[in-house]
Every structure is written in structure tokens, then in C-alpha cells.
Amino acid sequence: QKEVEQNSGPLSVPEGAIASLNCTYSDRGSQSFFWYRQYSGKSPELIMFIYSNGDKEDGRFTAQLNKASQYVSLLIRDSQPSDSATYLCAVTPDSNYQLIWGAGTKLIIKP
Amino acid sequence: GAGVSQSPSNKVTEKGKDVELRCDPISGHTALYWYRQSLGQGLEFLIYFQGNSAPDKSGLPSDRFSAERTGGSVSTLTIQRTQQEDSAVYLCASSPQPGETEAFFGQGTRLTVV
Numbered sequence: 001q002k003e004v005e006q007n008s009g010p011l012s013v014p015e016g017a018i019a020s021l022n023c024t025y026s027d028r029g030s031q032s033f034f035w036y037r038q039y040s041g042k043s044p045e046l047i048m049f050i051y052s053n054g055d056k057e058d059g060r061f062t063a064q065l066n067k068a069s070q071y072v073s074l075l076i077r078d079s080q081p082s083d084s085a086t087y088l089c090a091v092t093p094d095s096n097y098q099l100i101w102g103a104g105t106k107l108i109i110k111p
Numbered sequence: 112g113a114g115v116s117q118s119p120s121n122k123v124t125e126k127g128k129d130v131e132l133r134c135d136p137i138s139g140h141t142a143l144y145w146y147r148q149s150l151g152q153g154l155e156f157l158i159y160f161q162g163n164s165a166p167d168k169s170g171l172p173s174d175r176f177s178a179e180r181t182g183g184s185v186s187t188l189t190i191q192r193t194q195q196e197d198s199a200v201y202l203c204a205s206s207p208q209p210g211e212t213e214a215f216f217g218q219g220t221r222l223t224v225v
Contacts, residue, residue, distance in 0.1 A: 043219055044202075098159040103152070104153050
């Protein structure tokens with residue numbers, strides 16, 4: 001059974017602080033890793049993807065991948081109230097397989 | 112089209128009726144996914160299409176649920192003899208290739224069974 005685990009939260013972070021979201025996956029051969037953001041009542045939208053070990057930065061967002069420990073994280077710097085949403089982690093066990101989704105972490109940024 | 116299009120956006124149906132939900136993926140996308148999301152819950156995988164074939168139907172909750180995809184494009188999800196527990200938002204997503212690239216979501220169909 002291929003699984004992706006996330007803490008459901010809610011995770012409450014003060015405005016301006018760093019929000020850290022974590023995701024673990026069970027299949028050691030997983031190749032592609034995605035972070036999606038979902039606002040209440042809206043569809044998920046892609047924030048970042050990462051394929052290689054290490055960090056990938058895009059603006060205020062940094063994705064971190066550690067394949068040895070089988071976790072991927074998302075850091076949001078200078079958190080804004082508009083970052084309040086549910087963040088979904090998705091993993092592809094191999095290149096010809098459908099996405100496996102975590103249940104999501106609800107993030108609340110307090111002004 | 113410019114994005115993934117789902118119709119209808121909202122559907123209210125009586126218990127026991129059949130419903131059809133439609134997904135029009137982004138042109139050229141070979142992979143198509145159907146998910147269900149209940150209020151405050153995560154994505155529940157239903158079925159995945161690669162072209163017109165469905166390598167993984169494991170998420171369909173019961174034999175009342177079926178889906179097809181024709182011409183490698185439009186997909187329909189059919190729910191027969193709807194039950195109240197079928198009420199949810201049904202999301203469709205497509206991607207150019209399965210799993211390697213971003214999945215683009217439609218706006219969803221909110222199904223309410225009364």
C-alpha cells in the first residue's frame with residue numbers, strides 16, 4: 001500500500017514567521033513530489049514540485065526533499081494571512097503511476 | 112480548452128436517481144483523474160485514465176460508480192441509484208503525462224443528494 005502522510009493540523013503560525021509543513025511517504029522508489037495549495041471551496045493548485053534531493057526555492061516558498069528519510073517539506077517564509085489554506089502533498093511512486101495524495105495540512109496565519 | 116472544464120458545477124438530485132458528471136481535460140493531456148472530496152476532508156481517489164484505458168479503478172466506492180473516457184479526451188463519471196453519502200465535490204484533474212508533471216484541476220462538481 002503506497003501511502004503519503006501529513007499532519008492534519010491546524011498549524012497556526014504568526015504573520016511574518018516561517019511556516020513548515022511536512023510530508024512522509026512509504027514508497028522508497030518515489031520519483032516526483034508535489035505541493036498543492038487548496039483554499040476553502042476551491043480546487044487544489046500547484047505550489048511547487050521537486051524531483052531531486054535537496055532544496056528548491058521559488059520566491060517565499062522552499063521545498064526540501066530527503067529521499068533517504070522519505071520526507072518532503074514545504075517552508076513558507078514571511079507568512080501572510082493569504083497563505084492560510086490547506087496544503088496537500090502528492091507523490092508519484094514511479095513515472096507511469098498516478099499521484100498518491102496526503103490528506104493535507106490546514107495552515108492558519110494569524111495577523 | 113484553456114483549462115479543465117467540469118459540468119455541471121452544481122447538481123442536486125433525488126436519492127435513487129442516476130447522475131452523470133462530465134470532465135473536459137486540457138487538450139493533449141493523456142492522464143485524467145477523478146477524485147471525490149467531502150467537506151473538510153482530503154482528496155479521495157476514484158479512478159485514473161491513461162488515454163482511454165483505466166489502469167486503476169481501485170478507488171471506485173461501489174459498483175454504482177462507473178467512468179469512461181472516449182477519444183482520449185472527455186470523461187464522464189456516472190453514479191447510479193445515488194445515495195446521500197454520495198454527496199461531495201467531485202474533482203477532475205488532467206496532466207500531460209501520468210505522475211511526472213503538474214496535474215491541473217477543474218473547478219469541481221458539487222453533488223447534493225436529497
